[in-house]
Amino acid sequence: MEKSLAELERIQTQILERVSKLELASSASLPQHKSTPIPTSTQNDAIGATEARLSAILRANGVKDFAFKRVPADYYDWSLDDRRDVLGAASVHHLCKSIVLVNTQAQSSVVDCSDRNNSKYYVVVVQYTARFNAEAVKNFLYSLNEGKIAKKKFNLRLAPEETSVELTGFEHNGVTCVGMKTDIPVILDEAIQKLRPDFFWLGGGEIDLKLGIRNSEFINFAKPFIVSCSST
16 A cells, blocks of 8 residues: 555655656746836936926026826817816916018018017917907017007017027927027917916926916016007
8 A cells, every 4th residue: 555655655756757848848948038128217217307497497597386287189170169178277378489570671680580670580478368469569579669660560470480490499380489509589469467376387398298487476587578568
């Protein structure tokens, strides 16, 4: 009886050893996959870098009351009411945009933004709910230059998108007055200055990044011309 038990134990041990060898052989025959390294710089990191850069510029210039907010990719397919809600804006009138204008009739000597009173380009900040009035800007610039430049030499039109990107470093719907590649003079529609509460939203450097800022602090930072240049 003891011999039978011993023999049975020996056979079981042999079977287990064979199973173990088969498992090892099977494992060795399978292709070995190396783990994919985690990129050191992800898209989220790049997005965060934009916000960090612009925040640093604002803080360095004494701006304290501002906020950035990421919005969904289809944000511009939404109604103004829905955009207001996702940003927590006070009203749809607090939703604004920055557009780059070019003076198509500027004197031949005016080729850049070195003279803010008579610049080739301007960035105008207006509300989404308002209709921009280019004629009002034309009249303002004519008066600003005390009539020394003929009025026909001011003709402000929307700059081509590639020009806007080259000057600002920001894509369409992401244009902001903070951290632009070129120091373009800014024109703020007077209606924005009058908003209450005095905190409005505009582009934040990327299409899906928005910047909210206190009106007074924006004015101190951007030092814009304040012009009544829209109608509702």
